[in-house]
Amino acid sequence: MENQAIKDFASVRDDYAALLEEHSLKYTIDNHYLICKQAVVEDYIKVYLSVVISQLPTLLQLMTPEFVQLGLGFGMVKNQSSAKLVLNGYLGAEHVGKVVIVFVPNGMEGLLQRLVRLTADFYGPRVPGMVQLNDCVFIDRSEKGEGINCQMDHIQVPIDAADPAVSFIAPADTGKEILRQINDAHEDIGADTVIPVSFIDQIDTRQNTSGQCNPVNRGSDNNSVLTDQAKTGSKIKTKYRDVSPAERNKKPRIQVLADKYIVLSELKSDPKGDVLKALYLNKYLLPVWCIIKEGKKYMVSDSAGRDMDDRLNWQQHIYYQLASVVHIPKVFELFQQDGNTYLVMEWIRGISLRKVIDRVYKGRSWKEITRQDKIKLLELLLEMIQMIDRIHTKGFLHRDISTANFLVGRKGKIYLIDWELAFDLNAQYPLPPFGFGTPGFMSPEQNLGRLPSVKEDIYGLSALMLVFFTGIRVKNLSKEVKEDMTGFVYGHTGMENITGLIGRGLDKEAANRPGLEEIREQVRSLIGDLVR
Template sequence: MSVFQLNNGYPLSTHEVKDFANDLTLYGIPYQECEHWLEVGNCELRNNYTLFISVLSQQAQSLLHQVLPVLKVHAVSFRLLKNDRLVDQSNGLTMGAKDAGKVIVIYPLHAKQARQLAHDLERVTVSFMGITPYESLRIGKVLYTALDSGVSYHIPAVYRNKRRKGIIGKYYIPVKLLRFNPKGDIYLGVNIKQFSFTHCIIKQARAASFIDRYGRESAHKLFWQKSVLEQIQHELPVPQVIDFCSKGEDHYLVTSYINGQLLPDRLKGIYRDRIWREIELADKVKILGYFLQITESIKRLHELGYLHRDIQVNNFIIRGDTVYLLDFELAYYMPAGTPDPPFGYGTVMFMSPQQRQGEQPAPEDDIYSIGVVLAYMILNPVDQESFSGNIYNALVNAGLEAKLLDVIILCLDPDPANRPSLSSIITILKTGDIPENIELV
């Protein structure tokens, strides 16, 4: 499929939510509800034999009609997401990368049952597609198990993981996996064009890893990111586009390599297990200086007509003392209203309420995210999972100065109209007395 074409070979999702409880009832399978799951049997089993079935939301209900009879015959415990909207959200990573793609989780009692189930399920699921779940072993077309299952499966050669990706395009050799993503991995690579042998970043859009309700795949988002970067790469500190190419059915964006630290790693090096009130004035100046750069970059991005829509701490990398902005797949160009509709799914804890509800993109969405980033930079949590709860109390307990606290409170206001402008935030940072005697220039 050309990246310039929509894949019209798949049925498009609609806004009508398809609940899977009716499908279980149709096959006479009793179930109980537990959060966003429908559970059958004992789903508290904890062994290494667990199987996962991944599927695109457009195909989920059809897959159920193939899989449910097999699961019923084996009388095996399992759970599945309640509806196709949750499947879409899971595949879109809004439930977290570790659980993405695990649409049906099956709990065999022993290795023999696991092997027989794998055989029977593969036979009825070969026509379906899904994303690759985190830290899993592929044993079928959409069937996976834990890496350390200890079960010996017959895995067809086409599904076996290749140790090396080989050359991408004509000139790019992946040398190290930097980050696994169900929709496409990110590699550190070497660019051998004209014998330059320079490092580069290779970002993959895995074929058939995600299709939204409008028929757009991961490759469309990756190509959009390329287009955005080409428009802004001479105006902002961002990676430079080197190439866009394909290998097999996968697509790849190749960009310049920024040899630096992700923002959370840089923060940990500054704080060294201390909290905001305990660090030196010079360290506070450095942290707020990074935040000032972030705010100024987003302001300039908006002036160029773009919203970022995925402002979160792992999308900033610091080389020297310069903050670079990453990941423009969800960007939105305001003058033309493109892409139409906007690509969905940002990073949950950093998204505004309006973005979570799918409302029309607006600058205030990025301002909300800016406020969350500042709160993160002040609190320096152990990880994103622990960055929750009463953030206000945590900020006060950390000794955050009143004007900075006010900035965060205003940015996180549920009403977008009450959020401050980026210019006003920059003015406060440059001329305010927060902390005392700090001057950011």
């Protein structure tokens, strides 16, 4: 089922159909794709062309006449909106990068070399589970699961054209050695050992002939890993084998990034890049928990040619600008490895705002929770309003105010996280603004990519208030509730002033939304009434 993000971006226009009609090609529409089968071929190889959104029109203009001349069946995304859904992972990780599909009949594998040459100047996200020929061309494994054997010896392919879903862990014994250094350092200062020896011994250091540990499949969308890779030269033959359930259920091996970050768990799997929890070995050999935000190469590339690398660089810049203004997880480092970008941040011991609210409501309504619980929630809300005000005073917008992006620490300290959509009002940067956001908390104008204003954060804050006063999950709002938001909020709270405030804050017209000061005073007044 398509999620809300897909519905928000979906378009009924067939922007790229005109290109097919220009060549007098008949086509069918299959969901987000235009399919043109010039000839019925049963035995074929699927070839995928992946390209960033800014290069897509040029690629289609170049390749469509080639497909026509060669009589190849092919498919392409039907419009730019569908292309964004495919490229950014909103249709699922298994569809990432598949903006063009070419059906190459068996026996015509020589065409692959021509495709590689024609697409040499194009690049796009890696297609999960596929063999990579260049930055644009990827080959599917065989339908029967017997592995690709396309007589590809004549095709010049980079030696690292491995399955992109496979991530190599550290060289042999590196992970163990780092963990042992941590323990040795703790013994030197009389501290307890933080990593059990039994855990260290779980690290798999079996080597292949390339000198690297065996690959661990992290985030793959199929049950296969590479098993046969050429050891020298630039030509490769590749076969896949199915992984048994027993192998898939093995305990994960340790991954080490930048020779000092020991990845111990995956907090979030995301096509644009995973969120990892790791131990950071600092210069004193004392372990520090950290969060590593991964930006996969060429993912979430926009019309300006910016991708996850630009977003994570921007997020680091925001930290240096606002770390003294509001509580933000400390940034340790930004680095690149294997073409991906990694932002390393402080691990905050806390819980999400969503969990805090759930623990208060416990299935009850605002009318049913205690006066003390109401005060607790309102004081928390007031502090968040103050944080947003300080950000605006400094000349910045957050643009992703949501329950997921506030963390409450052990001592009640509130952190605002996930700054990649932020906007600098004074510098009017970045332009165009970075796209997307959290469905339900994102204003209509932000969804349309318009010039940011403080009213975007007011909309997000108003959606946040809806959660504070009703306990509902915004993504679960039915069509009927959205059409009668006033009745819904009043039914839960019985407060006309709050009902009107939230209703105006969620108005589709930005000019009709209240200012931050009005919202703050209303919340303060409500706290005062409850305290008296």
